[in-house]
Amino acid sequence: MKAEPTRRQVLAGAAVGAGATALLGGCSQPALPGTLSGTDWQRGHLIREGRFPAPSGPVEEIDILIAGGGVAGLAAGWRLAEAGFTRFALFELEDAPGGNGRSDRNAISAYPLGAHYLPVPNREARALRHMLRGFGMITGEANGAPVYDPLQLCADLEERLLWRGKWQEGLVPQTALSNDDYAQQARFTSAMSGFREAIGRDGRHAFASPMALSSTDERYRSLDRQSFAQWLDEHSYTSAPLRAHLRYCCRDDYGSEPENVSAWAGIHYFAGRRGWAAGADGDREMTWPEGNGRLVRAMADRIALHLRLARSLIRIETDGSGVLAHVFDHRASATRIVRARAAVLAMPHFVAQRIAPQHTASGHFTYAPWVVANVTVSRPPRGKGAPLAWDNVSAASESLGYVVATHQTSSADGGPTVLTWYVPLSRETPSQARKILMTRTLQAWQRIVQDDLLAMNPDLSGAIERIDVWRWGHAMVRPEPGFLSDPARMAAQRGAPPLWFAHSDLSGLSLFEEAHYRGVIAAESALAHLAHPFESLA
Structure with missing residues (x-):
């Protein structure tokens, strides 16, 4: 264990009220080139409205159908390919796979449209480590622990904080805290x-990643029966700087305020990750110019021949021992029928409810809206104090700051770069936030x-x-109090032949490692159902 708290332990300060004004729009600025984009909500709303032509053409016969090309669906396809299984197809509504791990690029750099890093996985994340090894990101072992290619790990400087008008290395404020602030910080760090390190009566870590373990x-x-804010109040964590940090953490991973996050999930943010790697790399993060787009592209390339893009699964039902699916081809404007021996629905629960209502239960699933902006600048930001880092956060901003797309390559040369800026719309209700979007x-x-x-970096004037602005209307499921025992989530986790579910919704935590795990175990369930030999990675 490190003696000093990390990013996930203390970020004091953050004058929230002052930062909120920045998101209301301040002084008028000249118009800039750019685009306003996002997931294809029009295609998504077609499913809700059910306006599709009658099926035509021959029935396609496959063994396994995967619906959804986000991380979970790609992981399911990757797992089938790893097992030598080739008789499957993956159908994805969008023109590109990847879900909220998607990316884009311009003449300067690739950049993320959503998730931008992966923590070094825990020891229990066997399937994820297997995949990273196959992609050449784990290069060997030392003293029994995996060795990561250093080029896949975040380069120095990893992070800096704008604190009281000056940038400092790391996200832990170094000055101007009261004795009580320091004492509460230490107490919280000790509790986390x-x-x-806690082990339950069943011999498992109290908090693991994947969370199903x-x-x-x-x-x-029992922590899931109250909100994180309630738990903090109950344990007398009243320090304003500490509470500001914990709000940042909940918005960073869950897109939600502490009042809307389960105490179990709030604690999991700090206690669930024990990265396993040789040397001191266990506490590090993997990142690339395009963020998690690097990982989803590698998975998509592995199963490229099986991808069917711009196709929406609009209805699925059991058909004897298999399933019968109606698939709409957006490019051909035609509905086709696909018969499969097994299916994996790798989509958010609210979509699965419309497509397979007889196989889903009603539950309290809500989703956090986000905005991601990729900002092209002619020179990198600077500022008083610590030099530019990969992750740059202002304690006085309502946003979550920005990451530098070229940090892994040429961010120090003074040339142009792309800054990826993030904000979850967490103050509003999700429905209000989607109206804003x-x-x-x-x-x-x-x-x-x-x-x-410009408030963070006046030098960018x-x-x-x-x-370029990208909108996510349903970016991530929110782990609200009670999510661990939600009947719909529990039912979807179980699945039943010939239909299984796979999505981070099943974990309640919208994280790459969760979606990957859910995709893998659904694929292995389908393989077992079809009696295809494999050795489990889950």
């Missing part, structure tokens, strides 16, 4: 360390992003050349 001990599961103009978003960046 205890949870991190966590202990079922009621001492820990649908109605706010590109120019309004550009003003918000530009004002926030005159350097911002373009702002």
